[in-house]
Amino acid sequence: MNAPALAQGVRFRRSADGQGLLLIPEGVVNLNDSAAAIIELVDGQRITMEIAALLATRYSMDVAAIASDIEDLLQRLASKTWLVLPAAQTH
Amino acid sequence: MPYRPLSLLAELTYRCNLQCPYCYNPLDLAAYREELDADVWCRVIDEAAALGVVQLHLSGGEPTLRPDDCCAILRRARERNVYSNLITQGTFLSENLLDRMLAAGLDHVQISLQAAHAELADSIAGTQVHERKLEALKRALARNVAVTINCVLHSRNIDEIDDVISLAEELGVKRLELANTQFYGWGFRNRRALIPTRAQVERAGAIVRAARERLRGRMEITYVLADYYEEFPKPCMNGWGRQFLTIVPDGRVLPCPAAASITTLHFENVRDHPLSKIWNESEAFRAYRGIEWMPEPCRSCERREIDFGGCRCQAFLLTGDAGLTDPACSKSPKHHLVEQLTSEPEAALIPRRM
Numbered sequence: 035m036n037a038p039a040l041a042q043g044v045r046f047r048r049s050a051d052g053q054g055l056l057l058i059p060e061g062v063v064n065l066n067d068s069a070a071a072i073i074e075l076v077d078g079q080r081i082t083m084e085i086a087a088l089l090a091t092r093y094s095m096d097v098a099a100i101a102s103d104i105e106d107l108l109q110r111l112a113s114k115t116w117l118v119l120p121a122a123q124t125h
Numbered sequence: 126m127p128y129r130p131l132s133l134l135a136e137l138t139y140r141c142n143l144q145c146p147y148c149y150n151p152l153d154l155a156a157y158r159e160e161l162d163a164d165v166w167c168r169v170i171d172e173a174a175a176l177g178v179v180q181l182h183l184s185g186g187e188p189t190l191r192p193d194d195c196c197a198i199l200r201r202a203r204e205r206n207v208y209s210n211l212i213t214q215g216t217f218l219s220e221n222l223l224d225r226m227l228a229a230g231l232d233h234v235q236i237s238l239q240a241a242h243a244e245l246a247d248s249i250a251g252t253q254v255h256e257r258k259l260e261a262l263k264r265a266l267a268r269n270v271a272v273t274i275n276c277v278l279h280s281r282n283i284d285e286i287d288d289v290i291s292l293a294e295e296l297g298v299k300r301l302e303l304a305n306t307q308f309y310g311w312g313f314r315n316r317r318a319l320i321p322t323r324a325q326v327e328r329a330g331a332i333v334r335a336a337r338e339r340l341r342g343r344m345e346i347t348y349v350l351a352d353y354y355e356e357f358p359k360p361c362m363n364g365w366g367r368q369f370l371t372i373v374p375d376g377r378v379l380p381c382p383a384a385a386s387i388t389t390l391h392f393e394n395v396r397d398h399p400l401s402k403i404w405n406e407s408e409a410f411r412a413y414r415g416i417e418w419m420p421e422p423c424r425s426c427e428r429r430e431i432d433f434g435g436c437r438c439q440a441f442l443l444t445g446d447a448g449l450t451d452p453a454c455s456k457s458p459k460h461h462l463v464e465q466l467t468s469e470p471e472a473a474l475i476p477r478r479m
Contacts, residue, residue, distance in 0.1 A: 049179065051129075055179055059235070114345055
């Protein structure tokens with residue numbers, strides 16, 4: 035597996051009013067807009083650079099800066115066991 | 126901004142074959158025998174999803190004492206894109222029931238252990254179930270479902286917390302919830318037998334911190350604090366009537382699982398009213414919603430929207446007034462009641478029973 039994926043028992047969805055939510059085993063985490071935009075693209079298929087490229091196009095931003103934000107977020111989620119990173123990306 | 130619930134705790138039944146003395150269920154268990162049927166529960170899931178609920182916790186009592194109804198409710202939750210969590214003690218979690226619940230859309234299962242070792246665990250549960258629970262855990266872990274082990278901590282088992290962590294590691298679970306007993310229902314009745322010493326709680330906290338560091342990225346450890354030894358109260362339910370609702374077996378709707386203990390409030394029933402009306406308009410949900418109801422020292426406290434005045438049920442149980450600052454708060458004028466709580470002489474355990 036080369037792409038980040040949400041861990042078993044973790045789901046992303048939006049609330050009726052569009053708020054990005056991470057559903058974890060016994061809780062609901064409110065995501066800010068940028069985290070929601072990233073996690074919405076985590077599907078176990080796309081590698082991090084593909085997610086960065088998609089968001090860089092969508093928001094007309096620098097791809098390297100976005101990639102770094104994505105890495106930070108994914109690491110944080112992985113440290114909580116909510117996300118599985120590809121082996122090459124873990125420290 | 127209107128308040129929208131995110132999570133629904135559905136207590137299907139208060140029946141249970143275990144007799145754990147720390148249970149937060151009410152003492153008058155037999156008063157809840159008129160249980161909602163599966164059709165009403167499914168209607169309630171529809172209404173809850175329309176109201177904003179995205180997560181369902183099936184609990185009790187022991188919810189799997191109603192296996193067919195569990196499956197019907199799980200199916201409806203999945204149809205409504207609602208995340209589902211089963212909270213069980215696991216003694217009825219057969220391969221067949223797991224098959225059926227996973228097919229119905231179950232996302233996560235929480236299985237309780239009373240301790241790490243059979244002798245102590247069975248003495249707490251009041252019956253020989255520890256080995257069966259381990260078998261259930263292994264069955265669930267072998268399946269395509271997320272699993273959490275939950276262990277409620279108290280004076281009798283808190284010193285073995287490191288063994289519970291080791292057991293969770295051996296079994297390979299990704300989530301472990303270590304929860305100091307919250308004193309409601311049977312737990313409150315048994316508080317003098319169950320309350321740990323400050324030294325016990327501090328030792329456990331240090332062990333949890335070290336284990337979290339060591340297991341980072343491999344196992345998430347959730348630790349529910351013993352609020353009576355903390356400086357500030359717990360932010361109970363993240364605010365009354367703000368994100369959570371509980372429906373008890375007879376259909377009454379509560380802002381928190383222990384709220385039936387507040388005898389000064391009247392709780393409406395889903396048999397009589399739509400859920401949205403109860404959530405938005407009922408007296409019980411409005412009573413302590415927001416910050417307008419707050420007395421001093423909460424009203425002017427900078428933490429008023431961090432801990433929301435603490436727990437209404439604990440305020441009621443200890444002071445007789447659910448509208449006071451939670452005495453667990455060090456700023457509460459009634460904080461001495463919590464200090465008394467932790468210095469009462471020990472008493473014998475009374476097993477939970479109908």
